[in-house]
Amino acid sequence: MNPKKIALTFLTAIGLLGGAGHAIAQAPAKPNVVILATGGTIASRGADSLALTDYGLSKGLQPVGVEALVTAVPEIQKFANITGEQIFNVGSSKLSIDNWLTLAKRTNEILASKNVDGVVITHGTDTLEETAYFLNLVVKSAKPVVIVGSMRPSTGMSADGPLNLVNAVALAASPSARDKGVMVSMNEVISSAFSVTKTNTTNVATFKSLDGGDLGYMQNSTPYFVAQPLKRHTVHSEFDVSNLQKLPRVDINYTTLGSDGVLVDAAVAAGAKGIVNAGVGHANMPDVTLQSLKAARQKGVAIVVGSRAMSGIVTPVGQFTEAGFVTSMMHTTQKARILLMLGLTKTNDPKELQRMFEEY
Ligand code: ASP
Secondary structure, eight states: OOTTEEOOOOTTOTTTTTOTTOOGGGSTTSOEEEEEEOOSGGGOOOSSTTOSSSOGGGGTOOOOOHHHHHHTOGGGGGTOEEEEEEOOOSOGGGOOHHHHHHHHHHHHHHHTSTTOOEEEEEOOSSSHHHHHHHHHHHOOOSSOEEEEOOSSOTTSTTOSHHHHHHHHHHHHTOGGGTTSOSEEEETTEEEETTTEEEOOSSOTTOEEETTTOOSEEEETTEEEEOOOOOSOOGGGOOOOOTTOSOOOOEEEEEOOTTOOSHHHHHHHHTTOSEEEEEEBTTTBOOHHHHHHHHHHHHTTOEEEEEESSSSSOBOOOHHHHHTTOEEOBTOOHHHHHHHHHHHTTTOOOHHHHHHHHHHO
16 A cells, blocks of 8 residues: 555545455445645645735645645535545645656556546646646546646635635546546636646636637536537547656747747757747747757757747648748647657657647
8 A cells, every 4th residue: 555645535435446345335326536636725824814825835834735635625525435645745836747757657547446436636726737738648547537726725715725626526526527638627617638727826717728618617516518628638649658757858948029049059958859939929939049949950859839829829831841840739838848748759750740739
């Protein structure tokens, strides 16, 4: 038994991760949901109820563990038998690619159990969309996987964590949430990992799908779906990290008026196998940046040209395809980076990579 695993099982379903002889049938009415806790504001404490931006470790306040997180919201037991596991406990800006691989492998391990119906991952909101999209591409199950966080610490006035957690568990326990790809459930909105992005630094309504729209809504902790993802995900994905110990380095270069290619050259020198250029408009950039990207491509570095605009499609155009560049299609640059990292585990061929950017 994993020592980090904390059994938070309520009623009779102890051992739902496969202990022989545990009578899961004793609680047949409720699905079994595993909560994997990674940290973030949802697990943070502030000095007082009005400490809404300055809280947590920076104030010397240790985060709460998964057990406290779950027992603070007994309402979740209405929807599922819960097992909690503390996989990490850090702010999401501190998570690493190693953490991603650990999380993906553990999520797949848990979902492979016939006694598990869904997984909820609690996560800091800063990079939540990145983890959601990464898992969307590498989870090997049609069972619901829901990522949730909160914008206000658990001690904050009008904390949003408790209802977000209840809704996430209810969603993960719902058969209607199967085969929807990895979902983000925040502020009563169900979003696809493909399209969701954090748009506001502090507002509880920060997560939006600027292209693609919402997948559905939670009302009285019941999911109401209005859409189905058409992009490849989870069981429909070709990517597999089960045997990977690391991912190729991919850097993002941010374009502004008057910017140059110095950071592109630095990325190549640092060993980047891929570079995503956050261009302006439809992936435009200064000539000097274009020259650096072309030079990087000549050295075998995969180049994806995208946009710093938060919405819209970057489709292939002559000057980019001729240079052997891939266009980002509907991916924000932070998600294009993830897809390129995974794409590079399969191929460096721009045509194949472009296919991936159109299919995922
Ligand atoms: N700093 C936090 C994090 O991403 C923010 C949050 O969770 O809302 O871990």
